[in-house]
Amino acid sequence: MNKPTSPQMTLSDRIAIESGLHLGHSFKQIAKELKRHPSTISHEVKTNRVYIAGSYYHGNDCRKARKCRYSVKHLCGDNDCSSSCSICWKHSCHEVCDKYVPCHCSKPDFPPYVCNCCAQKKLCTNERYIYSAKNAQAYYDRRLSESRKGIRISPEDREDLDQLLTRLVSQGQPLAHIYAHHADEMPVSLRSLYNYIESGKMTIRNIDLRRKTTYRKRKRSNTGKVVNEPSCRVGRTYDDFLKYMETKDPDTVTEMDTVIGHRGGGNRLLTMIFRRNSVMLVFLLPNGKADSVKRVFDWLEYGMGYDAFARLFPVILTDNGSEFKRADDLELTEDHELRTRLFYCDPQAAWQKPRIEKNHEFIRYVIPKGKSFNGYTQADMTLLADHINSVKRPNLGFKSPYDLVRDDDDMNALMKLLKMHPIPPDEVRLKSDIFKKI
Secondary structure, three states, X not given: OOOOOOOOOOHHHHHHHHHHHHOOOOHHHHHHHHOOXXXXXXXXXXXXXXXXXXXXXXOEOEOOOOOOOOOOOOOOOOOOOOOOHHHOOOOOHHHHOOOOOEOOOOHHHOOOOOOOOOOOOOOOOOXXXXXXXXXXXXXXXXXXXXXXXXXXXXXXXXXXHHHHHHHHHOOOOOHHHHHHHHHHHOOOOHHHHHHHHHOOOOOOOHHHXXXXXOOOOOOOOOOOOOOOOOHHHOOOOHHHHHHHHHXXXXXXXXXXXXXXXXXXXXXXXXXXXXXXXXXXXXXXXXXXOHHHHHHHHHHHHHHHOHHHHHHHOOEEEEOOOHHHOOHHHHHEOOOOOEOOEEEEOOOXXXXXXXXXXXXXXXXXXXXXXXXXXXXXXXXXXXXXXXXXHOOOEHHHOOEOHHHHOOOOOHHHHHHHXXXXXXXXXXXXXXXXXXXXXX
16 A cells, blocks of 8 residues: 555545545545555544434433323332423433333444434434544644643753753844754754743743844835936846846845944944855944945955955845945946946835845844944954854754855955954854943
8 A cells, every 4th residue: 555645634635534434435445545544544533523412302312202201200219200200300211211222323333433424314313423524624733732732841851941041042142043053952843942932931031032023014115117217226226137137146146235323423334245145244334425335345355356356246236325326436446347236226125135134133133223333343343243144044044144154165255354253153142232241
């Protein structure tokens, strides 16, 4: 017999069983159709069949109850009782009457254990069983849910797990990062960790997990055709980007943006993220002017060399901020050689560069929104980037961006130039005191 496609019974399987029972097929015939063992079908039917109570005369399940309703009295010995024994609620006929004959049908006691194919099922008033695929699936889902509730580890393991989570979460580490590094030490899955925290079985609560915060759904604006297109966007729109990338590797794209500290001005952050490995670079800018961004580009090209820079930053996708308007200065070297291609997202369409937007939340873990970047140094920003890039993430296969950097990659030259290095998993810290600790 061929093995079934799924070890667990599915709703489709149960529908096939119900249809087979209605047609009067045996368990062996149904099992052959579903490629399962007959005992599996038998167990499924007996476990998930629906019981239907019988409908009897005054609730009395004796076959003679209706006939003896007037003639039989005082079987219990109470001569003062005026009620017929067949309708008495104090005693049951099978307790006091030696002529009691139960209205029991023996068909459900034998295969197929249900009355689906019985010709008398519509008129039958006896106790009976029916197999329904819908109800059987509901019973299975409920049992499965109940079996997974509660703590299924020993008190000692739970205590060790609680201490580990409390210590690392207090450092600002995401739960997925903790699990990626300590999976061998944990007797449960990542999903179970969330369930234990959700049910209050751990010291930490949902409020301690930043990813549990509810985000307001962003609205996508229907921008349509841009009127009075700025000159810098000519040939560099998002549509141009999509057309250009038709023959290019999508992993070669670098997303770029800026992060504003205090609205009053001062320092800003220039951020870049590589789509191929999610490594993020953070540069401290003295202001939000185009000259500051150009100086970063020129410094990177000078430090890495033209060839390495062109290989590492072949395509850059950014927004329409004023600091990025001088596209020619960013794309061309001092000798007017093309070092990169710059494209702009549509206005009010930050979702077109989702990785950099999402990664900014790690920055806000350490430096809250509205707080000025004045007083920080580039070394501080590099340290911040190191901690962020050392966070292991589910979408990266529970690896960190630094784990995805290849040995022969130009990224190593860039990391050496910027003095970036991985942080040991247990030392990753995404709290506002990160700089004080170092």
